[in-house]
Amino acid sequence: MTIVMISGRYQSGREELAQALERKTGWPVLSREELIDEARKLGIKVGRLEVAMIKTPGLSEKLVREKELYLAFLTATLCEKARQGNFIYHGRAGHLLLPGVSHRLRVGLTSPQGIRIKRTAQALNLTPDKAETYLTQLDEDIDKWIRYIHRVDGRDPSHFDLFFNLENMGLSNAAGILCATAELPDFQATPASLKLLNDLNLSAQAKVRLALDERTLQADLQVHADNGVVTVTYPPEQDQVSRYIPQVLAELPGCREIQCTMAETNILWVQERFEPGSENFGQIIRLAQRWGAAVELMRLIPPGEIPEGMENLDSESDYGFGRRDCALPTDGGVQDDDPQTVTDDGGLGRTEEELVDLGRFGGRHTVCGGYDQILERVQGSGRYTLVVIGDMFMSKGHSARTRQTRELALSIRDRLKAPVITADELKSQLLFGKRQAATLLGYLILVVLTYGLVFTNQKPVMDFLGGPLHENFKIVAAVAVTLFSPLLAYVYGTVSGLTLKIINVD
Known part of the structure; x- marks a missing residue:
């Protein structure tokens, strides 16, 4: 079972490459546009999210929740599709989805800018100049979107397994290379990768349910899944939501246990x-x-x-x-329920x-x-x-x-x-441990001795800093003050910091 994730810019040929691969393999194809339509039907305001994140990223807490719901929906949908068998997905940054799943083939592609301009002009009925301006702005906006959603540079080659330049290569040949690559053992499903896929699916399904239910949609929840156990972490100020979480996740397919944990x-x-x-x-x-x-x-x-x-x-x-x-x-x-079976x-x-x-x-x-x-x-x-x-x-x-x-x-x-x-x-x-205790004791003694000497010898000190003695040792006094002040500040700051650690103040 292989998941082929094709990522490319607008009019780069990603849709055509996916169709060419479909003709060779017979695998079903899923596009970003289809996912967006399904997300809108679910009530996810993808258009508003895209515009807001591109123009003023990260300003709204509500939009942050919308982003998490959007990612959870994408993950859940792709996982469900992957569990049915081989399939092909093409979109803007599909290679960044389903992180860690080893039986996905992450494919990137690019086409010459002139070809993209020509195709854009034909598709949108624009002049070449306007099509070029449109593409430049669109590419910038998509780069911002990917960086905000996935927190990485979508063009970083380290995120791809395979990258095509379609300037001199035909789609049929590129699809043939993909067919051969997808059959390699490196991109076949393993028990570990299937487990991770199931965990991602269960976690995403739980996130979608919690984000769409009125009782939990305003809560700041962290959701993780492992072998059918769903762990939901909530902040102390939202303790009232904990009683609704098991109800919302009741009868969640694949979930055998729900754990709720409070955390700041x-x-x-x-x-x-x-x-x-x-x-x-x-x-x-x-x-x-x-x-x-x-x-x-x-x-x-x-x-x-x-x-x-x-x-x-x-x-x-x-x-x-x-x-x-x-x-x-x-x-x-799937873990064995036999109590005699021990797994490291x-x-x-x-x-x-x-x-x-x-x-x-x-x-x-x-x-x-x-x-x-x-x-x-x-x-x-x-x-x-x-x-x-x-x-x-x-x-x-x-x-x-x-x-x-x-x-x-x-x-x-x-x-x-x-x-x-x-x-x-x-x-x-x-x-705060033994080492910090020794440091605190030593520095505290040093601070007490320093202040004790200064206050019990105020006249000589004042004389050295601004009296008759100062007139004879101006340079020495200046150097002494320059060195003494930061050292005393460091020692005093260390004592203060360690003291705050004792009383659990960071």
């Missing part, structure tokens, strides 16, 4: 293996309780890690970029249970292979107050692990526009 903010914790008794867990829980935040878990399964029963898989450890599938049992993404989930299950008991669970994800998969999964997945990078790249040496952790932190920060720190930095920057 979300903390994303990325790590290879989780352990509820670990120091990292304790630190993150302390921070989540201080902030009233839910903790969202994201586990990276290293490329060489092989769960029990899968020893015949390749065990080469490589965190580089590229498509890699999870080493998961071929269960189709990297501690996710135990950590989830602890977080649920503490009322701090905000969902979980499993990402396989290179850390580019992490970047793809966090794309548009939520608004995070903080992202914590825990123990990662454990098969690497210390220097390589440190370097790759920093690179990942910088990439996630750029993608999410949210603060990102490592687990090692968490304690020193946001929590």
Whole structure:
């Protein structure tokens, strides 16, 4: 089963390429225009959303909710179509939809500007000059739209698996290349990719229901799904909505359990293996309780890690970029109900249970292979107050692990526009421990001694700063003040900051 996602600009030939591929494969075709019509029938005001986001992006909370509903509808519709078998989708930025699903083929294409101008002039009955002006403005508006909706540059080649320039290639030949590529093992469905598709579908279906129901449409909800468990996180000030969530999601197809969690903010914790008794867990829980935040878990399964029963898989450890599938049992993404069956989930299950008991669970994800998969999964997945990078790249040496952790932190920060720190930095920057206690004690003694010496020796100090002694040592006095003032300010600021940490004031 393969999903072909063709993305192109207006009059670039994407529709014709999709039709040519349909003639060769017999696969059904779905267009962005058809989805927009269905969205309008559902009550989603796509036209108003497009105009508002292009002209004044991000100004209206109502439009933000409309955007989330729009994305959820697109995801749910595409997932339902994908579950029926192979299909072709063409639109503006289809390659950015269904993030993480490995059996999608992301295709981009472009045509010479002169051909696009000619086709636009014929389609809209415009002069060539007006058609060129129209295309230039339309391309700019679409670029703004894609950047706002998906928070990435839609023209970035790293988001495509295949890109065509139709200047010298015919549509039939391009479709032939697509046919051959779609048959490669890299783009075939796996148990892991089908599980992710089902999770995306269930999450999107839940979001659509919650966004369209009058009882929950005004709530700021975060929705995640994993193996039939839907987790809905709501802020404390909207606690009254929690009793409606199970009612709205009742009889949701594929949902076997609904979990409601209250949170003011979300903390994303990325790590290879989780352990509820670990120091990292304790630190993150302390921070989540201080902030009233839910903790969202994201586990990276290293490329060489092989769960029990899968020893015949390749065990080469490589965190580089590229498509890699999870080493998961071929269960189709359905967990066995037999209590004797034990699956190594990297501690996710135990950590989830602890977080649920503490009322701090905000969902979980499993990402396989290179850390580019992490970047793809966090794309548009939520608004995070903080992202914590825990123990990662454990098969690497210390220097390589440190370097790759920093690179990942910088990439996630750029993608999410949210603060990102490592687990090692968490304690020193946001929590109060033994090291901070020693620092506070030492600096406090230094501050007390400094002020004590200054106030008990006011006459010599004043003499040095502006009296007879100052006349003989003007340069020395100036240098002393220049050095002493910022040092004292730093020490005093450190004492104040650590004191505020003790009383849980950030």
